[in-house]
Amino acid sequence: MGVPFILSSGAEDLYGLRSPRDLASLLALMDLDWELALDAVSEEPLKIVERNRQKLKAGYISPGVRVVEEGTK
16 A cells, blocks of 8 residues: 555663564564565654654745745845
8 A cells, every 4th residue: 555664662761672673573574575674663764754854944834845045125
């Protein structure tokens, strides 16, 4: 359906953290392709962070639209 998987450990403290490969292994056990499993713990969360960082920049209006230069009056 084109919807990406995102997997998180849900850790509440340092001891609950797991490495990305450990988390990807869980998805691989559920018959998800290894590359997609790795993307679920690395690439897809990174895309979300980058998209949200873009929203914080000056001139952002909506996805794909931003103010390039403001005119003076």
